[in-house]
Structures are given as structure tokens and as C-alpha cells.
Amino acid sequence: MAFRFRNTIRLAPGIRLNLGKRGVSLSAGVRGASVTLGKNGLWGNVGAPGTGLSYRTRLSGSPSHQRRAQREQQRQSNHTASSAPELSAFKAMLDDKGQVTLVNQEGQPLSASQRRMVWSDYADRITSWLQSEMDTINGDMELLLDIHQDIVPPGSAIPDYEPEAFNQPAPTKPERQRRPSRPVKPELEVSFWDRLIPGRQQRLIQAQEQDLQQWASELEAWKQKCLQIDKAYEHRLQQYEQQVVEWNRAWEAHQHEQTQLAQMFTERLKTDDSLVADILTAELNELDWPRETLVDFDIDLAKQRVYLDVDLPEIEDIPTRSAEFGARNRRLLIKDKSERQRREEYAQHIHGIVLRLAGVVLGLFPGIDRVVVSGYSQRLDPATGNINDDYLLSVVIDKPRFAGLNFEQLDQVDPIAALERFELQRKMTKTGTFRVVEPLKPV
Structure with missing residues (x-):
């Protein structure tokens, strides 16, 4: 039933963060790819495997990417100091109901006055610890439920x-x-005095004549040398x-070639199945993804369609409990989720997966409708005891109706209701x- 198509890609989970002086940026761990998240969305430069071509694409224009990155930064920051605050005078513990207990080093509860002093002096540290515990309990539900917000x-x-x-260096003008x-x-x-001394003036005149002959020879050699220098410079x-x-x-030939390649690239996006497959593989590889997910796909540019099978x-990946801050952020309210709530959250998640994957395809390729x-x-099949690949949903998403989604307010879109439009x-x-x-x- 599954693996119906010839191309397979495994979406790896996780958001990778670069924390620099200019803020938070996302990066994908794909060899040959670089990704930047700025105020205008997520952009990447990618080398499509097997093509020898590089291209630039906007991977996401959704502000939720930046919110997600900032949220993940906070999550990672909390996890670096996720252990319960423990100082020389006290330590904090959290019970199953979310109640914070402050005890001394002997494990005895602190008195009321001691508790007030601790909360007064260490409120920020305890709150940060509670935030980390809450994130651990809730897991990445925000990523699971809001996955469609990145389309x-x-x-x-x-x-x-x-x-x-054009890597050929420009010629350097020679120096004279x-x-x-x-x-x-x-x-x-x-x-x-030279005139008064007999023969002195005559000897000076004779020496002068020899010096003039030597000078004339040197002058001629100098002229020849200058001529050689000038000729060599003119030659260079x-x-x-x-x-x-x-x-x-x-x-100019390089620029012409690159212009032709750019024009061919645009046309090949509509006609070259292998190029589209390589680009789709690279783009799916770069998605930040909450759970490992296997995707098989096939491309039919003649019919302007892409087929995706998603494992x-x-x-069971949906957390069984939820937590939120209690009164004055001094405790957590921890609740067990009902089976119905988990089923509803799971339904929202998988519908969001379908929307996001469809958005990748329709966002990238002009030749796909x-x-x-x-x-x-x-x-589990109770009749046989075997594990089967059961299809839960199958949908045809066309570009015109998909374009009707409110991309400016995706937080207002219900992914379950959205798929029912198709x-x-x-x-x-x-x-x-x-x-x-x-x-x-496929038809």
C-alpha cells in the first residue's frame, strides 16, 4: 500500500538555531545548502544534487518561522538550566500535580517566612525552571498543532x-x-691657483676631455637602456x-552562458521531471520538522501533478499531559489529556502536515497545478494481529483553491476544515x- 512511488525522502526532526549578534537564524543541515532567516522570511542557496546547478529560493515567508525560532531558542535556553534550583539553603521540587515544594538540605519543608524570602530573592530562577518543566510536559505541541502556519x-x-x-581574475595593468x-x-x-702652477691647467683640461668621453659613452648607454625600458613597457x-x-x-561569454542557463532553468522547472525531483528532495530536506516523517513522491509534469505518500x-507521538502556569506563576497546572483530546490534536497535526507539504510543492514549481x-x-489489525499501513486520508489540492487560504493570518486557519474544501x-x-x-x- 505504501511506497507506491519511486522517490523517497525522510524528513528529519528538529530546528537548528544559529545565535549571533544580529539575532536568531535557522539553518538546515544539508550538505551544499545554506539557509538564512531574516525579516523577509527564510531564504536558501542550494545545490540540487546531481544537476551541477545552484538556485536560490524563498523557503518560507511566514512570520511563524521567526516565532518558532525564538520559541526554540527559549526552549533550549531553559533546558540548559532545567534542573531544579538548588542552593546552599534550599532546593525546589515539583510534584505530579504541579505544586512546588521548597525544602532545606535535610529535605524538611521551609517555613512560611523562609518561602516568602526564597520567592522574593529567586523568583526569576524558579520561574525559568518551571517554564522548562512545562515545556518538557507539553513537548512540542506548538510545533505539532501549528505546522500548517509555515506554508x-x-x-x-x-x-x-x-x-x-566569473572567477577568472581581471588582467593587471603593468607598471612602467x-x-x-x-x-x-x-x-x-x-x-x-691652478693657473699659477705651471702645467696644472693643461692637466685639468686633459682630464676633462677624458671625463667627457666617458660621459658621452655613459649617456649613450643610458639612452639605450631607456629605449629598452620603453619598448618593454609598450610590449607589456x-x-x-x-x-x-x-x-x-x-x-561576456560567461554572462551570456549564465543568462541562457537561467532561462533554461526556468523552463526546466516546467519540463524536467528529474530536476524537479532533485529540487523537491533538497527542499524537503531543509524543512524544520517536529517528527521524523517518510515521504514518497512522484512527479508528472505532463499532467502538472505531484503525488505524495506520507508515512x-x-x-502515540502526541503528549499525554498538558501543563500551564498556575496562580502568580508559582506552580503548574498539570492535566491528563483525554483520549478524545489527543485524537483531535492528532487529527489537526496530520491535516497540517498535508497542507504544509502541499504548500511546498505549489510554492516551488510553476508547472504544478x-x-x-x-x-x-x-x-494493528485485530483480525490478524499484523501491523498494516492504513491510509487515513487522501486529497487532491488544486492551486486556485489553495491560493484562497488567508496566508496573512494562517493562525486563523483550521487545517481540518481547510482540507475539506478540496x-x-x-x-x-x-x-x-x-x-x-x-x-x-495516479491517473
Whole structure:
């Protein structure tokens, strides 16, 4: 019954947080992917496996992502100090009914005056501990019940081709070599005393003639050297200019190639089943998810459809108790959930799963008009004693009606009622009991 399709992806549970100076950001642990959560939603740069292509997509425009991240940050912060406050003078204990008991090191209850002093001095620390205990009891019910609040409108997350950078460095203009210093022409200097001494002036004149000959030779060598430097620079400059021409051609060819790839990418999103499958796999891998969930899928771009089979979480994953703060945040009100309440919460959760997965597909791919989602659960067959994969619901979600959801106020959307607007196969009682249905088949 399950595993009807050829592609399988396992959604891993957990929200991964990066806590930096600029606030909270989410990250997905997918090799080759980077994700950023900012004020405009969650964006990611991803390399689609097997394609050699990178693309950029808006994974979520819902503010609930940021609220969820902040909530998870607080949850993790509480868990780092989740043990009961224990100081040299007292320690705190919580009973099954949520009542806080303060005792001394010998285990004896504190007196009324001591309790007042403790609550006065350590109220924030005890409240933080109670918050952690409450989170432990409630589990991640907020994530389970509100999973549908992270969907995006159809077409709002269509991937954009991420152009490859032109990595060829630009040519560097050569620098002209400095010319050597020009030889200095020797000057004849004859003093008064040189004229008085016999033969002195004549010797100076002869030395001057030799110096002039040496200078003339050095001057000619200097001119030749300068000419060589100028010619070498002109040659390097011509080479540089040719390199610039070639670099510009290569840059223009790269830009043209990237433009063509971007245009092909847009078209392939509508025609290439394998590319769509790779992108859908990468995107599903990046979802923060409260429970491990197996999804099988198949893609039929010719009919503009995607088929999803979802191995739903079990009702046993729903916490059996709930807790909230009591009077003045000094105790917890802990209640056992009724079986009906758990069934109703489970129903809301699995309907939310279907909506969110459908939203991923319709948000990403312009060539998909319908998503067929079928969800099954492992349940005991009392007639045989075997565990069967029983389908609980199957629905065809079309893009126009899906676009009619109020994406600005998803907290006002009831996922159970939302799915009833579509072609739905489901047998569910008012109390949240599901009976087996036949899943819709690819046509």
C-alpha cells in the first residue's frame, strides 16, 4: 500500500538555531545548502544534487518561522538550566500535580517566612525552571498543532537560478619600470691657483676631455637602456590590452552562458521531471520538522501533478499531559489529556502536515497545478494481529483553491476544515477517530 512511488525522502526532526549578534537564524543541515532567516522570511542557496546547478529560493515567508525560532531558542535556553534550583539553603521540587515544594538540605519543608524570602530573592530562577518543566510536559505541541502556519502562497517560492561567479581574475595593468638616473655631464673647474702652477691647467683640461668621453659613452648607454625600458613597457602594455579584450570576451561569454542557463532553468522547472525531483528532495530536506516523517513522491509534469505518500506520525507521538502556569506563576497546572483530546490534536497535526507539504510543492514549481497527498499510519489489525499501513486520508489540492487560504493570518486557519474544501477521501468521526480509506491513485 505504501511506497507506491519511486522517490523517497525522510524528513528529519528538529530546528537548528544559529545565535549571533544580529539575532536568531535557522539553518538546515544539508550538505551544499545554506539557509538564512531574516525579516523577509527564510531564504536558501542550494545545490540540487546531481544537476551541477545552484538556485536560490524563498523557503518560507511566514512570520511563524521567526516565532518558532525564538520559541526554540527559549526552549533550549531553559533546558540548559532545567534542573531544579538548588542552593546552599534550599532546593525546589515539583510534584505530579504541579505544586512546588521548597525544602532545606535535610529535605524538611521551609517555613512560611523562609518561602516568602526564597520567592522574593529567586523568583526569576524558579520561574525559568518551571517554564522548562512545562515545556518538557507539553513537548512540542506548538510545533505539532501549528505546522500548517509555515506554508507559503502558490508560486511565492519559485527557485531562481543562482549564477556562477566569473572567477577568472581581471588582467593587471603593468607598471612602467623606472628609468635609471641620467649621467651627469662633467664640468671643468679651474681655480686661480691652478693657473699659477705651471702645467696644472693643461692637466685639468686633459682630464676633462677624458671625463667627457666617458660621459658621452655613459649617456649613450643610458639612452639605450631607456629605449629598452620603453619598448618593454609598450610590449607589456600591448599584451595587457589584448588580455583585457580577451577577458572582456570571456566575461561576456560567461554572462551570456549564465543568462541562457537561467532561462533554461526556468523552463526546466516546467519540463524536467528529474530536476524537479532533485529540487523537491533538497527542499524537503531543509524543512524544520517536529517528527521524523517518510515521504514518497512522484512527479508528472505532463499532467502538472505531484503525488505524495506520507508515512504519518502515530497518535502515540502526541503528549499525554498538558501543563500551564498556575496562580502568580508559582506552580503548574498539570492535566491528563483525554483520549478524545489527543485524537483531535492528532487529527489537526496530520491535516497540517498535508497542507504544509502541499504548500511546498505549489510554492516551488510553476508547472504544478495539483498535488495529490495520501497519508497512512501503521496500525494493528485485530483480525490478524499484523501491523498494516492504513491510509487515513487522501486529497487532491488544486492551486486556485489553495491560493484562497488567508496566508496573512494562517493562525486563523483550521487545517481540518481547510482540507475539506478540496477533493478529500477521509472517514473521520467528530471525535477524531479515523477509519481506513482507499488512497487516490495516479491517473
